[in-house]
Amino acid sequence: MTTDAVDRSSLFSVDGLVVVITGGGTGIGRMIATALENNGATVYIVGRRLHVLESTAKESNKFEKMYPLQGDVTSKASLLSIVETLKAKHGYINLLVNNSGISFHDTKPPIIRPGSTKEDIKDLQSRFWNSGTPESWAKTFEVNCTAPYFCTVAFLELLDAGNRRGGAGGVTSQVIAVSSVAGFRRDSDNFSVSYSMSKAAVTHLGKLLANVLKDHKIRSNVIAPGFYHSEMTAEIASEDLVMKYIPLQRPGKIADMGGLALFLASRAGAYVNGTVHISDGGRLGLFSSTY
């Protein structure tokens, strides 16, 4: 074996990869898109707001290989139109990142009345009854797990075509789901039960797909972030959360998410399949969890 096999510029290279990232215009998706495009991949970012995608592509481009694609991941017609665009432009993709997500804050803090040590059962019942609806739950599951499933199915032929071209430097095609550490938490401080459950479901989807797609050598992995600044987390972001509830006492940064994405997308991560990667500065370790 020569040392060329582990030369970092070739081991972590994403040169020539064709990548689709849903929700790539903001937050974590934008971090992944920037890391991959700035290191040589051609990246398509998908979202409903075209102006957001356009400004991200303009601001984050290094090689002018980041392209906006307007679309709604909950619509089959929209997914098929995105696939058709990619089919016409390249005829294959190497990596799909199912990152789009939403959350409703459906679990308000417990009401502990003066003189009592626990929340009255009626207060608990009314808090849970009134803070979410079957519709808000259905929407959360629709974007966070149904959409990643159908988006993956829509891209299967192009992922397979990526493999038939010989992969990218021997790296087989891959689907990455951006889930959350929330999907592992069992503590009662969780801010949204529907969000946590949807993330547990998409984590399982990521594991399941590795087997469902094994005969076609399409890999499936999961990224489970802790706290990163984004549109979604603007409401819960606080100094208290960062200093008390993250052992490293800082939010995740673009280098943290970008480094993990580069590892998984490149030859360095080519043997990784069916696994979950937590990036949370140690946050999950502070809670009772199923991890």
Ligand SMILES: NC(=O)c1ccc[n+]([C@@H]2O[C@H](COP(=O)([O-])OP(=O)(O)OC[C@H]3O[C@@H](n4cnc5c(N)ncnc54)[C@H](OP(=O)(O)O)[C@@H]3O)[C@@H](O)[C@H]2O)c1
């Ligand atoms: N930030 C964190 O601390 C954190 C922690 C754990 C997990 N996550 C996960 O990371 C992922 C990215 O979230 P984020 O924190 O970066 O929040 P964000 O900035 O709000 O990103 C969510 C993205 O999803 C897109 N999106 C939502 N609904 C969509 C739809 N129907 N079709 C297409 N795109 C849609 C949004 O774009 P449009 O609105 O323009 O469509 C947006 O770009 C999510 O899955 C989230 O659950 C985040």
